[in-house]
Amino acid sequence: MSLLEVRDLTVTYAGGAAAVRGVDLRLEAGQKLGVAGESGCGKSTLALALLRLLPAGTRTGGEILLDGEDVLAMKWGRLRAVRWAGASIVFQGAMHSLNPVHRVGDQIAEPLLLHRRATPSEARRKAGELLEQVGLPAARAAGHPHELSGGQRQRVMIAMALACDPMLIVADEPTTALDVMIQAQILRLIERTVAGRGVGLIMISHDLAVLADTCDRLAVMYAGRVVEEGPARRVYADARHPYARALSAAFPRVGDPASRFAPRGLAGDPPDPAALPAGCAFHPRCPVALESCAVDDPPLRVAGAGRRAACVRVAQDAAEEPGDPAPPKEARRTTP
Ligand SMILES: Nc1ncnc2c1ncn2[C@@H]1O[C@H](COP(=O)(O)OP(=O)(O)OP(=O)(O)O)[C@@H](O)[C@H]1O
Ligand code: SF4
Numbered sequence: 001m002s003l004l005e006v007r008d009l010t011v012t013y014a015g016g017a018a019a020v021r022g023v024d025l026r027l028e029a030g031q032k033l034g035v036a037g038e039s040g041c042g043k044s045t046l047a048l049a050l051l052r053l054l055p056a057g058t059r060t061g062g063e064i065l066l067d068g069e070d071v072l073a074m075k076w077g078r079l080r081a082v083r084w085a086g087a088s089i090v091f092q093g094a095m096h097s098l099n100p101v102h103r104v105g106d107q108i109a110e111p112l113l114l115h116r117r118a119t120p121s122e123a124r125r126k127a128g129e130l131l132e133q134v135g136l137p138a139a140r141a142a143g144h145p146h147e148l149s150g151g152q153r154q155r156v157m158i159a160m161a162l163a164c165d166p167m168l169i170v171a172d173e174p175t176t177a178l179d180v181m182i183q184a185q186i187l188r189l190i191e192r193t194v195a196g197r198g199v200g201l202i203m204i205s206h207d208l209a210v211l212a213d214t215c216d217r218l219a220v221m222y223a224g225r226v227v228e229e230g231p232a233r234r235v236y237a238d239a240r241h242p243y244a245r246a247l248s249a250a251f252p253r254v255g256d257p258a259s260r261f262a263p264r265g266l267a268g269d270p271p272d273p274a275a276l277p278a279g280c281a282f283h284p285r286c287p288v289a290l291e292s293c294a295v296d297d298p299p300l301r302v303a304g305a306g307r308r309a310a311c312v313r314v315a316q317d318a319a320e321e322p323g324d325p326a327p328p329k330e331a332r333r334t335t336p
């Protein structure tokens with residue numbers, strides 16, 4: 001059984017925005033899955049849906065099997081038990097996620113107390129240990145969030161996420177707004193933490209290069225759908241879907257002067273999820289669109305061993321690549 005299996009997940013906000021549309025994903029224990037895509041493609045919505053943290057009035061469909069149990073069907077008591085202890089989230093922007101009036105040590109201890117994992121004095125001691133694990137002195141537990149730098153606050157968020165030893169950690173843009181040195185430190189910290197514990201990690205970012213470097217597999221989202229999924233470095237180096245290719249080409253390659261002097265972007269904007277175009281949602285921006293793309297929305301299909309892509313052109317070159325790892329047992333389809 002997979003640690004996490006997302007089947008045909010759909011999320012529609014109260015105003016009608018179809019932010020996630022038929023997403024299928026799978027994550028094994030100890031595996032790191034990157035989720036990439038432009039702003040507004042539904043990455044955070046997907047992350048929030050995994051723990052049912054979406055605002056009231058949002059419609060959600062499909063299944064989210066965490067260790068075989070459907071999160072979407074859980075009663076509130078069970079869901080509360082699963083949050084933090086089964087799966088936890090490091091949110092986008094740590095300053096807004098920490099409570100400004102409480103000491104950071106108390107905030108790290110809170111999930112331990114809520115889940116009755118420790119007495120108050122044990123929880124205080126564990127909070128100090130967790131701070132040390134994320135590279136901060138235990139004495140920082142007595143400080144308030146405003147006394148810490150952005151990078152230190154993000155470390156506190158990671159300590160909180162680890163407190164109850166979850167099976168799954170979802171990190172939503174954990175390094176946004178941090179300088180590049182601190183970014184690298186935080187990413188290495190998350191990587192190390194996950195590697196040492198056999199925890200599953202979903203790392204969300206718009207930065208394909210960072211994900212290719214950090215994760216085992218990579219899913220690229222566009223307009224609420226996964227349009228390409230496969231081994232991270234291979235998707236980054238040789239994307240099959242035209243959108244994933246454009247996203248990858250937008251990052252200059254180290255040592256490649258051509259990409260340094262002429263990084264390629266993608267013209268146009270992503271569509272409004274409340275008014276999606278018919279057919280393939282990418283067709284108005286796609287440089288290789290066919291006439292049929294304005295009508296047909298292709299599902300994810302096999303695009304080489306262990307790889308899937310949702311593009312009508314991919315069917316023609318779905319041959320396996322030499323040296324590819326074994327394909328997954330089944331190639332799931334995303335419902336259009
Ligand atoms: N609470 C909400 N109510 C209505 N629409 C929302 C809400 N939150 C997000 N959306 C819309 O859903 C779509 C997906 O938003 P989401 O925050 O998931 O994108 P994202 O990929 O995380 O973007 P970013 O990279 O900017 O964080 C966007 O069009 C957004 O405007
Ligand atoms: S299906 Fe058509 S429009 Fe969509 S990415 Fe492929 S070629 Fe482009």
Ligand SMILES: [Mg+2]
Pocket residue numbers: 043044045092172173
């Ligand atoms: Mg987001």
